[in-house]
Amino acid sequence: MEKEKKVLFSGMQATGNLTLGNYLGALKNWVTLSDEYECYYSVVDMHSITVRQDPAVLRKRARALLTLYIAAGIDPEKNCIYYQSHVSGHAELAWILNCFTYMGELNRMTQFKDKASKHADNINAGLFTYPVLMAADILLYQADVVPVGIDQMQHLELTRDIAQRFNAIYGDVFTVPEAYIGKVGAKIMSLQDPTRKMSKSDENPNASIYLMDDPDTIRRKCKRAVTDSEAQILYRPEQPGVKNLLDIYCACTNKTPEEAVREFDGCGYGQLKEAVGEAVVGVLSPLQQRVRELEKDKAYIDGVIKMNAEKAAYTANKTLRKVQKKVGFPERIR
Numbered sequence: 001m002e003k004e005k006k007v008l009f010s011g012m013q014a015t016g017n018l019t020l021g022n023y024l025g026a027l028k029n030w031v032t033l034s035d036e037y038e039c040y041y042s043v044v045d046m047h048s049i050t051v052r053q054d055p056a057v058l059r060k061r062a063r064a065l066l067t068l069y070i071a072a073g074i075d076p077e078k079n080c081i082y083y084q085s086h087v088s089g090h091a092e093l094a095w096i097l098n099c100f101t102y103m104g105e106l107n108r109m110t111q112f113k114d115k116a117s118k119h120a121d122n123i124n125a126g127l128f129t130y131p132v133l134m135a136a137d138i139l140l141y142q143a144d145v146v147p148v149g150i151d152q153m154q155h156l157e158l159t160r161d162i163a164q165r166f167n168a169i170y171g172d173v174f175t176v177p178e179a180y181i182g183k184v185g186a187k188i189m190s191l192q193d194p195t196r197k198m199s200k201s202d203e204n205p206n207a208s209i210y211l212m213d214d215p216d217t218i219r220r221k222c223k224r225a226v227t228d229s230e231a232q233i234l235y236r237p238e239q240p241g242v243k244n245l246l247d248i249y250c251a252c253t254n255k256t257p258e259e260a261v262r263e264f265d266g267c268g269y270g271q272l273k274e275a276v277g278e279a280v281v282g283v284l285s286p287l288q289q290r291v292r293e294l295e296k297d298k299a300y301i302d303g304v305i306k307m308n309a310e311k312a313a314y315t316a317n318k319t320l321r322k323v324q325k326k327v328g329f330p331e332r333i334r
C-alpha cells in the first residue's frame, strides 16, 4: 500500500549541553520539514548510555530535550516526539540487525574511533554497535528521509547498506532511507578551532555556543571567535573561521552566503562578529523563552510523552513483527 505521506525520522542525544550546531544542523531543518512528512523525532536516550551518565542528570536532560523539540516549533499533535527507551522495538530490531552487520563495517566508523579514544577506560560493546541501534531507529519507522548534520553521514550510509543487505535476502522489508543535509549549517565548526566541528563535549566553553547561553555570553563568544589575518570577508575554505561565521549568520537569518558577503563588503571582522552575535541571539532568545514557558506545564509535557510513545510503538511493532517473521521467529499464539 502506498504511504500517504513520506516518513521522516531523526533523533538527538540527551547528552551534554546542546550546541548551536545541533540546532542549525538538525533541529531547524526538522521544523521546516515537519509539514511535508509524517515525522518521528526521538530523544535517543538509549544511545546516551554508551558513555557513563548520572541517572538523574540524564533523566532531566532527556526531558529538557523533548521540551526543546516542542519549543523549536515541532507540533506534538501532528508529529511523533518520544523517548527511544519507551519503545522496546528499538532494542529488539537492533539485536536482529547486529546479526546482519559486520565487525569490519563497525570498525571503520570514525565516531567510534573518536569516542573510543576519548573514553579509553570504557570502550564498551554498546559504543561499538551504536550505529546498528541508529539503523534500527530509522528502519523501524520505514523512514524515507533522515535530516542530520554531515557528521552522521557515515552512520546513514551504513544504515542503507544494512537495509539493502536485509532486503536482498528477505525481499522488500525496509525502505532504504536518504539523508537530508541542509544547504547551510550542516557542519558548524568550533569557534576556537574552525577545522573541528562544534561539539557538546569540547572542553573549551568558548568553542561552542550552547542553546541555553544568555545573550551576553553569546555575544562574547562570537567576539572571541578565531578568524585570520586576511582582513577580508569572503566565503571560501581558505578562511575557515570567517566561513564558519558566515555559515552561522546565514543559517540564522536564512540568507545565502553570496548575500551575506555582499552585505559585509568593506566591513571589518569586528562588525561581522557583532552581526553574527546579534543574529544568534535573535534565534536563541525566543527559543529559550518558549522552553521556560513549556517547562512550567508539566501535565502538558507528560501528556505528549504518553500519547506519542503509544503512537511510536504501534508503528514500530508493525515493522518488527514483519522482520521477526522473515528471520524465522515462531509466530505468537493469541
Ligand code: TYM
Pocket (backbone or CB within 6 Å): 009, 010, 011, 012, 013, 014, 021, 022, 023, 024, 025, 026, 027, 044, 047, 133, 134, 137, 138, 146, 147, 148, 149, 150, 151, 152, 155, 185, 186, 187, 188, 189, 197, 198, 199
Ligand atoms: P547528536 O546527538 O550528536 O547530534 C544531533 C544532530 O545534530 C547534528 N550536529 C551538527 N550539525 C551541524 N554542525 C555541528 N557542529 C553539529 N553537531 C551535531 C548531528 O549531525 C545530528 O543530526 N547518532 C546521532 C543521534 C541518532 C540519530 C538516530 C540521528 C540516533 N539515532 C537516527 C538520526 C537518525 C547523534 O549522536 O547525534
